[in-house]
Structures are given as C-alpha cells and as structure tokens.
Amino acid sequence: MTATDSLADWLGSRTDAQLVALLELRPDLAVPLPSSMTVLAARAEQRASVLRATDDLDTLEFAVVEALAVHGVTRSDRPATPLSRNDLHVQLGERVTAAALKVALARLTDRALVWTSGDDLHLVPAATEGLPWPIGSTTQIPDSLTESEVVTGLAEIAPPERALLDKLAATGPRGRTRDAAPGTPVDRPIQQLLSRRLLRWIDEETVELPVTVGQVLRREPVTDPHALMPPEPRLSKQTSAEVNAVAAGEVGELLRHCTDVLEALGQAPAPALRAGGLGVRELRRIAKQTGVDEARAGLLVELLAAARLVEKGLPDPPPEFDSADDFWAPTPAADGWREAPPARRWAMLALAWLDLDRMPWMIGMRDANDKPLAALSIELRTAHAPRDRRAVLNLLAEYPSGTAVDPADIGRIMAWRSPRWRRHFRSEAVEHILAEAAAIGFIGRGALGSPARALLHGAATSAADAEAAMESALPDPVDHVLVQADLTVIAPGPLTPELQQRVALVADVESAGAATVYRVGETSVRRALDAGLTAAELHGLFTMHSRTPVPQALTYLIDDVARRHGQLRAGMAQSFVRSDDPALLAQVLGAPVARTLALRAIAPSVAIAQAPLGEVLEQLRAAGFAPAGEDSGGTIVDLRPRGARIVVRPKARQPYRPTPPSTEQLELLVAELRAGERAASARYGQAVRTDGTRTSTQATLALLQLAARVRRSVNIGYVDAQGVATQRVVEPLKVGNGQLDALDPVTGAVRHFTLHRIASVALLE
Secondary structure, three states, X not given: OOHHHHHHHHHHHOOHHHHHHHHHHOHHHHOOXXXXXXXXXXXXXXXXXXXXXXOOOXXXXXXXXXXXXXXXXXXXXXXXXXXXXXXXXXXXXXXXXXXXXXXXXXXXXXXXXXXXXXXXXXXXXXXXXXXXXXXXXXXXXXXXXXXXXXXXXXXXXXXXXXXXXXXXXXXXXXXXXXXXXXXXXXXXXXXXXXXXXXXXXEEOOEEEXXXXXXXXXXXXXXXXXXXXXXXXXXXXXOOHHHHHHHHHHHHHHHHXXXXXXXXXHHHOOEEEOOOOOEOHHHHHXXXXXXXXXHHHHXXXXXXXXXXXXXXXXXXXXXXXXXXXXXXXXXXXXXXXXXXXXXXXXXXXXXXXXXXXXXXXXXXXXXXXXXXXXXXXXXXHEOOOHHHHXXXXXXXXXXXXXXXXXXXXXXXXXXXXXXXXXXXHHOHHHHHHHHHHHHHHOOEEOOEEOHHHHHHHOXXXXXXXXXXXXXXXXXXXXXXXXXXXXXXXXXXXXXXXHHHHHHHHHHOEEEXXXXXXXXXXXXXXXXXXXXXXXXXXXXXXXHHHHEOOOOOXXXXXXXXXXXXXXXXXXXXXXXXXXXXXXXHHHHHHHHOHHHHHHOOEEEEOOEEEEOOOHHHHHHHHHHOOOOOEEEOOOOOEOOOOOOOOEOOOOXXXXXXXXXXXXXXXXXXXXXXXXXXXXXXXXXXXXXXXXXXXXXXXXXXXXXXXXXXXXXXXXXXXXXXXXXXXXXXXXXXXXXXXXXXXXXXXXXXXXXXXXXXXXXXXXXXXX
C-alpha cells in the first residue's frame, strides 16, 4: 500500500464534520469535486496545495513537521518512517507543554498535513518544503548568536564580506564555495565570516547563513526557531475611556482634513500622471492647502479614493487647462458623505482602509529604478496588505481593552505565529501600520479602541456597532461659540452642522484642533454678504450663539462692510455694473480697471462689460471696490465656485474575488464524496456500458427500467456539464423524457440525471 492509499484510508475514517473542516481550511481540495478518497488524498499531497496550507502554521507546528521529517525519510513512493506520539513528546516536551503540543497536532491533522495510524504520526512528504528555515533549526542545538552580537559583527566586517551575507540572505541560507575548505588563507572573506560565526561551516564546499544573521540582514523580527512557546510581550495599560477619547480626537482631525482635501480637489482637480497616479507637485499643493504634511496628505487621498469619494476621470466643469487626459477630483458621493453624521463618515473610511490592498506609507519611497512612488499609483498595490493589517489589529484585539503592545513585540509575535510571512512584519512595516491605524482612529495611545474592536468583530452588524461606539466616543456637538474682543471666535468643540456652516462662512479658520479658532475680518464678512446673508442676520448669529458678549468692534465691522457692500452692483450683459450713486460709478469708470474690463457707461448709474461676471467681480474687488453680484431681479446671488465633480463610471468588469463555499455546500460535497466511495466499493451484477450505439442505449434504458420496477439500486457513471465524471449509487424511480429520476440514499433526496450523460450502469448485488 502506498502512502497515498494509507492517507486515503485515514481520510475515509474521518467523520463528515472533520472532512468539512478540512475543506474549509484547504478549499482548493474541493475544486473540482473529487471522485473518491484516493483523489482527495492525492490532492492533499500535492506540493502547491501543501505549501498553501503551511502558510497558516506557527513555529511549534513547524517544529512538529521538522521532527517528523528528521525522524523518517519522506518519499513519494512509500510512506515515511512514522514517529509515535510518545517519541514526539520526548523530543519536544522539555520546551513546550503537553497541552500546546496536543493543539499543534490537532491543527496539523485538521489540515491533513499529518495523519495517524494508531499511535504513529505520518507526515505528508511535501510539508518539509514548507519549512521557513533550514531543516534542523528547531530540533538541533539552537544558534548561540544573539541579536546584539550579530549587529556588532556586521559593523566590523568589510564591504565584500557584507555583500556575501546579503546575497545569502536574499537567495537562500546555503552557498557553495571552495574557500570553505581547510587550509584556505584566513584573510579570505569566507574564512573571516566563519571566524566571526556569521557563517556556519557545513562541509569543505558548503556554508550556511545562521537564522539570526539572516533575520537581522533582512530587518525581520529576530525570533529563535528553537523557542516553541510564543514570546511574552511588554504590555502597558490605559483606561478604555482614555483610549477612546484619544482615538475620537484623531477621528475629528481625520474628518476635517478629508473635507479639506475634497475641497482642494474640487476647486482645482489634480492632473493624473500617465501611469495613473498623483504627482508629487500636486500632492504638495494639496498638503499646503490643507495644512498637513505630505505623508498625511498621501494617506488621505488614498483613503478617499478607496472609499470612492475621489475618482479619476474628466470632471464637470472641466478644468481651464487641458494638459492631462484625466484628473483626480471628488465624486458626487463626496457631497453626501460631507452631510452624513461624523460616526458614519468615519465608518466608511475605516472599512475602506481595512480592505485597502495598497500601502499608503510607501508613498515617496524609491522603487527598483530609484524613482519615487507616487500616491494612487499601481506600484503601491500589495495583495497581502489587508491580511497583514488585520493580523496586527487582531493581535491587539486579543488583549483586554486599554492594553497597548510594543511594536517590536508585535513583530516578534507575528513572526512566531506566521514564520512563512515573517518578512511582512518587519519593525518598519508594523510601525507604519500602527501609525496609519492611529491616524484613522483605530487605536489611541497604542491600544485598540472600542469602535475598532466592533469593526473587527466580523459580524453582519459590525459596521453599525462600530458606528454606534464611535458616536458615543466622539464629543457631543456644541451649539455655541465664544467671541473675543480681538475678533476671534472660539468653538469649544465640534459645532452642529448648521452652526458650523454659518461660522465658516463669516469667519476664517485660524487654528484647528479640539477647539477651533476662527477670525472675523472684512473679507470674511463680505463673503457672507455675497452669499446672501444680511447684516441683521450676522448680528443675530453672534447674539444668539455667543456665550460671551459680542464685542462692539465686531458690530462696527459688520455694519461698516454692509454699508459699503452692494452699493455697486454687477450683472450679466455679458456683464453689467450699476450703482445708485452716479459718483461712485464715475469713479469706477475713471479707474484703470475700467480699461481692463472694457467698461462702458450706458446710463449715469449703469455700465456694461464684455468680461464674465465672475471676472468683473474679481477685478473690481482687487481695485479696492466692494461690488455684490445680483440676478435679473436685483437679488444678491452667491457666486462662489461649487467645485468640480467626477461622475463615477460603473466598472464594466468587477475584480474577481473568490467566495469561499459555505458550510452547507461543503456538507453536500462531502455527501457526494461518500456516495462516490460507496459506489466504488459496491459489488456489481448485470452491467451495460454505453458506446453511442442504438443497441447499448436500449440496453441502458432497459436496465434502468428494470431496476425501477424491482426497486434495485444501481451504480451509474455520470458526466456532468463541466465534464467531471463521478460514480453514484442511486435507486431508480422513473425513466422517461430523456431523464432518470432516482433516489439518492445518502441525502434522501430525489435527483435528476440526463440520460445521454450516463456513461455506465451496473446493478448492485
């Protein structure tokens, strides 16, 4: 009996629940449907499938794999020499508890990487290739080098020696060289590295890079494969309320900055690079306009693009310049997002970041051609980014609320849990993931907040729960401000949406934060009057919402600007300018701006211009006048630019994302597999095989009709629409109209088979 036959027998002895669990852990085994346990066992031993399954193993489980591999010779034509459970406990028992070893064996058998016969343990041969380090690293004497010793040794070696180590760290731990032979001059690089223990001697032509040295060179978390228990992290504790408060403060800044980015891109869409990204110059412009650094601006545009609030295309209205074919600009969804409650706005961005298959923290780094990586470029896409991000956050979620873990310890724990993925958890990568999580409001003071815990829960209501948790963490909006004598307006917290809109219209932001400071000036008051507000409405705004007395200077400022505002009116002629004061209009016509705008008087109080209305207003204000725009009825209109928008084009082809089969589907698949096994083991009586001739077709129909009359079970060979051939034991009920209706004894359901797809029929004895 071959190893595959033995594995097939072991799989056949597993319960249906255990087989369903196997197919959930290794879904590639179920496609296409295996016809028998032998086929399932052969797939379970395939190298590609085994390597995929080993991605989820931790250091202890790899130690078990290595112990089984070292004990026996694994070959495809015969099983490896088995190792008993007792012998395994003897080998590893001093470094790990019996309970942990039992759990490790259970995880390996659940994945069919290890199978049992009595007390003996058998290893699937290809599992040895999945070891993330040289064989023997966990079972032999551990490497005595420490991280500090390696760092010191690397600092003392010459560039040629460092180049050799870097080559081995990048390509593989073992290398062949004649300089390893005894008698080689000691000044050769290989001999220097051997003397410093930065290389290990294997034989006269082979050297090996120690695991610790390779980890330091690749900037991975330094872990000891000989340590079979997970590292103990250094924890710091804060109160849950403090963590949520800090995270909520970051959320407030995030939403404000995202709004500013949308405003900046709406007013001036950014030209897209030919490769599709956002240029460095445009990113700097956005960062300057929003008052953030370039790294944060890159994160914000990546978030907004992931949430489909920013898109690439041709905006409406189109930009004045046509130097690019496409532009980055807000989508119509951005307007709805800005009007949504803060907690909902955060939830949209948070979900987009969790599923973002890109690494925004790499913006500005150099690629292989020494060119900087641009924001929104294809080079930032990394398929494993969501997996790594969730792995770090789920690790934090394992600890009680308010518990912070040192980033270096997070890297070591993740490297212990996923040795094959340890390069993804370098200190630099973990620190950047945590920094992004803090900027988006997932963590505060290094600990995971309550809204983020709810979002990571994974249930159908997780987004709603996270939104509710964030709503309770965010400070309640306030409906008042504090007006100071120096014409500053202090908002002691986030304002209500309506008050926020009014204050932003009449005052400019001077400093933002938990308490935003606005300043009222002549320009800002004129802006409010241009938007259609009257002096009485501005006085009422501050009188009603200010907790401090309104200073007299503010009252005088509003009245003074309002008295001069609108005395000069501009409209469409192309444009016109009118004033009830003929002397004022005469002053305008005598100014240089009149020649610029080609103003021409048609009456003592009216002049017309060929320039657009917006340009007339802008030029007159620059010349020191205070015109107001009006419509045909004389009503003041708000002529502020609304910002460009890009209509989101539906994707013609959605990206393929495989959907894992449900438990119910896998249960049906296992039932089909059991039926195939039953058919293969059944004893046959009378049989016919179709070959396309009329005689055999009649014989097949006759045999099926006979089985239906006498209620005898038959084994049919059936080829489905996908061309997959299976064997089924069924009980025919009815034959006719080109179809066989038969009872499936496994599921108890009536199934329908197309007659021309039945390849063979055999009565069961």
